[in-house]
Amino acid sequence: MALCLGQVFSKDKTFRPKKRFEPGTQKFELYKKAQASLKSGLDLRKVVQLPEGESLNDWIAVHVVDFFNRINLIYGTMAEFCTERTCPIMSGGLRYEYRWQDGDDYKKPTKLPALKYMTLLMDWIESLINNEDIFPTRVGVPFPKNFQQVCKKVLSRLFRVFVHVYIHHFDSICSMGAEAHINTCYKHYYYFITEFNLIDNSELEPLVRASYVLLL
Numbered sequence: 178m179a180l181c182l183g184q185v186f187s188k189d190k191t192f193r194p195k196k197r198f199e200p201g202t203q204k205f206e207l208y209k210k211a212q213a214s215l216k217s218g219l220d221l222r223k224v225v226q227l228p229e230g231e232s233l234n235d236w237i238a239v240h241v242v243d244f245f246n247r248i249n250l251i252y253g254t255m256a257e258f259c260t261e262r263t264c265p266i267m268s269g270g271l272r273y274e275y276r277w278q279d280g281d282d283y284k285k286p287t288k289l290p291a292l293k294y295m296t297l298l299m300d301w302i303e304s305l306i307n308n309e310d311i312f313p314t315r316v317g318v319p320f321p322k323n324f325q326q327v328c329k330k331v332l333s334r335l336f337r338v339f340v341h342v343y344i345h346h347f348d349s350i351c352s353m354g355a356e357a358h359i360n361t362c363y364k365h366y367y368y369f370i371t372e373f374n375l376i377d378n379s380e381l382e383p384l385v386r387a388s389y390v391l392l393l
Contacts, residue, residue, distance in 0.1 A: 221364050269341055
C-alpha cells in the first residue's frame, strides 16, 4: 500500500529548507489558489491554466518555486540510493548524459556524479529564486525582461531530476511506496511546462515513453 507523503518523504532528507512566500503578498495568494486547486481533485490539465486576470509571470514564478520545493524533496529522499558508486555520471540511461555548467565555478560543461550535479543544481536554483532582481517579491517591482528565459532554464534542468530518478531509481521509488506521489508531481509539472511551452521538446525525449504511460 502506498504511504502518505509525510511518511515517504522525510523532511530530514531535504537538501535545504523550503522556499516560502510571504503571507499577504500576491504570490502567496496565487500559491494558495494553486494548492487549493491541486487538493480539490480537479483535472491537472485545468489546474495549471492561468487564472483569469492574473499575471503570467507571477503564475510561472509561483510554480517554479513550488516545483523546486517538491523536486528537491523527492531527490533529497532518493539521495541515499544515488552515490558516486551507483551513479558516477549524471545521466538518463545510456543515451543521455547531463554535464554541469554555471559560468562561474564550471565555465565549461563538466561531467559529474549525479549526486554532485544535483547538489549544484539545487544550490543554483535556490540562489536564483532568492535573488530579488530575478524573482521580485515586493509589490510593484517588475520582473526582469529575461525572466521567462531564466525560468525555462530552471525548469529544463529540474526535468533532468525526473529523468534520472525515473530511469535509475524507480525500483527504490516503488519499494518506498512513493511512485503514486512522484507520478502526480511529474504530471503536474509536465502539464504546466507544456501549457506554457516552457521546455523544448527535445529535452523531453528521455521520458517520452514514460510520459505517454503516466498521462493516460
